Amino acid sequence: MLITKKPQELINILRNGGVFAYPTEAVYGLGCDPDNEQAVNKILELKQRSVDKGLILIASDFSQVEKYLKPLNQDQLALIKPSQTTYIYPARDTAPKWLTGNFNSLAVRISKLAIIQELCSTLDSALVSTSANLSGQEPARSCAEVDSVFHNKIDAILDGETGDLLTPTEIRDSITGEIIRA
Structure with missing residues (x-):
């Protein structure tokens, strides 16, 4: 398993269908x-997570996630900016079910965290983003914790600092503003 501080070293892993860990907010x-x-x-x-739950996509820019989403209204478009909040948007019918799960929507975050901005820009891609843990367990907060849980089960770890949030990002509905996860 590769442990690196250089996002460019993950390009071939991404293109070859690999899985890696990286710091988030x-x-x-x-x-x-x-x-x-x-x-x-x-x-x-x-x-050990059900596909039915759906997943979050992170990106450095809206263009990386736009193809998955239905056209957005003006209020939703105003939310498309780097932030620490994940928004749920209506998904296109063509959005993969392995991303949307049992929903007709998709959770998206345009991250303002520098390491994610660099990672998604370098890879020129949005990424699946789900906490590095077994379902129901505490998420990993360091490279060493990821390694202890997923040693040789993933292809790489991007070693870096997580953001300053104490809990995973807030999730809000982009239409109603309702908080789904605080």
């Missing part, structure tokens, strides 16, 4: 190419 996340069903299924299997 509060905890380490597991990520992969959102269009690669096998890679997404590997994450779900590692976490």
Whole structure:
């Protein structure tokens, strides 16, 4: 398993359907190419998580997630900016079910965290983003914790600092503003 501080070293892993961990706003996340069903299924299997729940996509820019979403209204478009909040948007009918789960929507965060901005820009891709843990367990908050849980079960870890949040990002409905996860 590769442990690196250089996002460019993850390009081939992403393109080849690999799974890797990286720091997010509060905890380490597991990520992969959102269009690669096998890679997404590997994450779900590692976490022991049901596909029915759906997943979050992170990106450095709206263009990386736009193809998954229905056209947005002006209020929703105003939310499309780097932040520490994940918003749920209506998904296109063509959005993969391995991303949306049992929903007709998709959770998206345009991250303002520098390491995620660099990672998604370098990879020129949105990424699946789910906490690096087994379902029901505490998420990993360091490279060493990720390694202890997923040693040799994932392809790489991007070693870096998580953001300053104490809990995973807030999730809000982009239409109603309702808080789904505080």
